[in-house]
Amino acid sequence: xxxxxxxxxxxxxxxxxxxxxGILVALVLVLVISWPVGPLVANNTWFTVAAARxxxxxxxxxxxxxxxxxxxxxxxxxxxxxxxxxxxVTAPFEVLAFMVSHPLASLPFSLVLTVALPVAVxxxxxxxxxxxxxxxxxxxxxxxxxxxxxxxGLVDEVLDRLLFTPFAVATPAAAGNVAFWSCLAVATLVMLxxxxxVARRHxxxxxxxxxxx
Amino acid sequence: xxxxxxxxxxxxxxxxxxxxxxATGAAQTLTLGFAGEVVQNRWNPIVFTFxxxxxxxxxxxxxxxxxxxxxxxxxxxxxxxxxxxxxxxxDDIYLGEWQSLxxxxxxxxxxxxxxxxxxxxxxxxxxxxxxxxxxxxxxGIYADGARIAGTQDAALPxxxxxxxxxxxxxxxxxxxxxxxxxxxxxxxxxxxVMLLTPLPASFxxxxxxxxxxxxxxxxxxxxxxxxxxxxxxxxELDSQRIDLAALELQLAGINxxxxxxxLALSIVLYCVVTFSVLVLVLLRFAGIAGALxxxxxxxLLLAVSWSAVRSSEDRISxxxxxxxxxxxxxxxxxxxxxxxxxxxxxxxxxxxxxxxxWEYRISAGGTxxxxxxxxxxxxxxxxxxxxxxxxxxxxxxxxxxxxxSLLPAGTVLFGGPGLxxxxxx
Numbered sequence: 001x002x003x004x005x006x007x008x009x010x011x012x013x014x015x016x017x018x019x020x021x022g023i024l025v026a027l028v029l030v031l032v033i034s035w036p037v038g039p040l041v042a043n044n045t046w047f048t049v050a051a052a053r054x055x056x057x058x059x060x061x062x063x064x065x066x067x068x069x070x071x072x073x074x075x076x077x078x079x080x081x082x083x084x085x086x087x088x089v090t091a092p093f094e095v096l097a098f099m100v101s102h103p104l105a106s107l108p109f110s111l112v113l114t115v116a117l118p119v120a121v122x123x124x125x126x127x128x129x130x131x132x133x134x135x136x137x138x139x140x141x142x143x144x145x146x147x148x149x150x151x152x153g154l155v156d157e158v159l160d161r162l163l164f165t166p167f168a169v170a171t172p173a174a175a176g177n178v179a180f181w182s183c184l185a186v187a188t189l190v191m192l193x194x195x196x197x198v199a200r201r202h203x204x205x206x207x208x209x210x211x212x213x
Numbered sequence: 214x215x216x217x218x219x220x221x222x223x224x225x226x227x228x229x230x231x232x233x234x235x236a237t238g239a240a241q242t243l244t245l246g247f248a249g250e251v252v253q254n255r256w257n258p259i260v261f262t263f264x265x266x267x268x269x270x271x272x273x274x275x276x277x278x279x280x281x282x283x284x285x286x287x288x289x290x291x292x293x294x295x296x297x298x299x300x301x302x303x304d305d306i307y308l309g310e311w312q313s314l315x316x317x318x319x320x321x322x323x324x325x326x327x328x329x330x331x332x333x334x335x336x337x338x339x340x341x342x343x344x345x346x347x348x349x350x351x352x353g354i355y356a357d358g359a360r361i362a363g364t365q366d367a368a369l370p371x372x373x374x375x376x377x378x379x380x381x382x383x384x385x386x387x388x389x390x391x392x393x394x395x396x397x398x399x400x401x402x403x404x405x406v407m408l409l410t411p412l413p414a415s416f417x418x419x420x421x422x423x424x425x426x427x428x429x430x431x432x433x434x435x436x437x438x439x440x441x442x443x444x445x446x447x448x449e450l451d452s453q454r455i456d457l458a459a460l461e462l463q464l465a466g467i468n469x470x471x472x473x474x475x476l477a478l479s480i481v482l483y484c485v486v487t488f489s490v491l492v493l494v495l496l497r498f499a500g501i502a503g504a505l506x507x508x509x510x511x512x513l514l515l516a517v518s519w520s521a522v523r524s525s526e527d528r529i530s531x532x533x534x535x536x537x538x539x540x541x542x543x544x545x546x547x548x549x550x551x552x553x554x555x556x557x558x559x560x561x562x563x564x565x566x567x568x569x570x571w572e573y574r575i576s577a578g579g580t581x582x583x584x585x586x587x588x589x590x591x592x593x594x595x596x597x598x599x600x601x602x603x604x605x606x607x608x609x610x611x612x613x614x615x616x617x618s619l620l621p622a623g624t625v626l627f628g629g630p631g632l633x634x635x636x637x638x
Contacts, residue, residue, distance in 0.1 A: 016496065021493055027485075027489075032478065042585070044586070
């Protein structure tokens with residue numbers, strides 16, 4: 001099946017509608033709650049909205065990575081691209097908050113990081129679930145990915161650098177951080193595209209997955 | 214016998230060398246205020262004298278904090294080229310209420326002098342400077358409790374800010390005549406400059422500044438007469454003395470803080486809820502085409518509203534300057550209110566001070582502050598001698614009434630964009 005048609009179908013599913021609704025409601029609430037009341041009170045909305053959006057999409061990616069670990073390669077790629085689409089359609093929330101907050105941060109970096117992080121988390125969850133599935137412990141992927149992210153944050157603490165922490169404020173100085181997560185995201189997309197291509201050319205070579213939600 | 218003679222020779226040698234050793238020890242001196250009389254919450258002259266040193270960094274570090282706030286540091290530094298022989302560096306420094314104050318002068322390889330000022334020595338009273346070889350003779354002119362600072366150094370500063378903490382300057386003619394520019398600066402700053410007659414002929418140039426008993430220049434006066442006349446006129450004019458600290462506060466109050474553009478929460482809520490519903494409907498019923506549509510629509514709406522919602526500058530400020538003018542001279546008072554929305558370091562040319570307790574630093578490059586995001590900084594610039602008599606329209610707005618109430622009766626206020634000029638009677 002054509003990848004665009006697969007994404008189209010995925011976006012129309014009950015699951016995507018429900019998680020999209022959940023994410024949008026959460027973002028509206030975060031935006032409203034963090035909106036300042038006084039004229040001279042600092043508008044820090046962007047810091048909350050950007051972190052909340054990144055966290056929600058990363059959690060969704062974690063769940064979908066685990067859930068799609070046994071799905072066909074084409075479906076895995078479609079789900080990954082669905083995450084990209086969800087990042088794009090929720091981006092206006094972050095841009096609006098950025099416009100009024102005037103943070104000392106780079107909006108392009110933040111937007112790129114919020115697309116790259118869910119894709120990378122999805123790839124990590126998918127990979128870990130697939131490996132652990134061989135020993136019938138795919139569920140371990142769900143706690144392991146957050147542990148991995150925490151470990152990366154600790155490495156940053158030890159190095160006193162901003163390289164791996166996924167929830168750092170994307171300042172212009174955090175180019176290394178954005179590059180790291182972008183590389184992981186590209187690697188995930190390449191891995192899934194190659195897998196989908198192989199599956200399309202040799203449908204009999206790849207066993208049909210039975211997992212997924 | 215030889216031992217005794219050697220001891221005597223050593224003692225004689227020490228006695229001969231003692232003055233030279235003492236002179237070497239006093240080769241570097243720092244004087245804050247006139248004759249060391251530091252006036253708290255005012256700009257004070259700082260004079261550093263040193264010998265035979267190059268590329269000297271003079272630093273003053275004061276803690277303006279309290280037990281409640283913790284340390285609030287003020288750093289002041291100056292780079293002095295120096296060189297062989299005697300070097301004298303002069304500037305002005307604003308000193309607030311300090312908990313600790315230390316200074317040091319150092320070259321690249323050693324500290325050449327350092328010292329501290331005891332917080333118990335703080336005194337907010339303005340000083341009365343007497344330029345005389347015998348200042349004690351003139352104490353009768355002053356009221357009880359006056360803070361007398363006697364000096365024989367006729368090289369008085371010509372910077373207006375040096376005279377900020379000076380109430381009066383008395384010149385009796387027993388020293389060399391000071392420069393007329395120094396007297397003009399002192400008077401414009403708000404001091405009562407008193408020329409005690411009779412004065413030697415070398416002071417004739419100064420007497421040209423005082424054709425009458427009392428002559429207003431800027432915020433102060435130049436008075437001339439004998440001791441009785443000076444005491445009488447000075448006490449009469451004391452009631453007209455301008456409270457410059459109150460005036461600065463009033464000016465800062467009139468200078469309205471800058472307001473960043475704001476979006477009403479109701480509008481934001483309406484927009485984001487509508488957008489969210491649109492996203493859900495289009496994703497559900499139009500799939501990828503719907504996603505592309507909402508992404509494009511979101512981008513279009515944000516691009517259109519960008520300039521309306523977002524302030525074009527990260528740093529917004531309002532500035533108001535007041536000139537106190539008389540006799541062709543003006544003393545400036547300048548208020549600046551500034552908000553740096555992202556919380557960048559704020560670097561301003563010239564010397565400024567905050568009206569509230571803030572950490573800041575003054576160096577050759579200017580004054581720098583490190584505000585929080587969206588933090589309002591209220592600053593006052595070091596006063597300077599300014600041009601008087603600009604072509605301005607009369608300023609009669611009600612918000613200026615409080616300002617006029619702090620100025621002598623008969624003052625006329627003129628105004629232009631960001632500038633007020635008070636013509637004192």
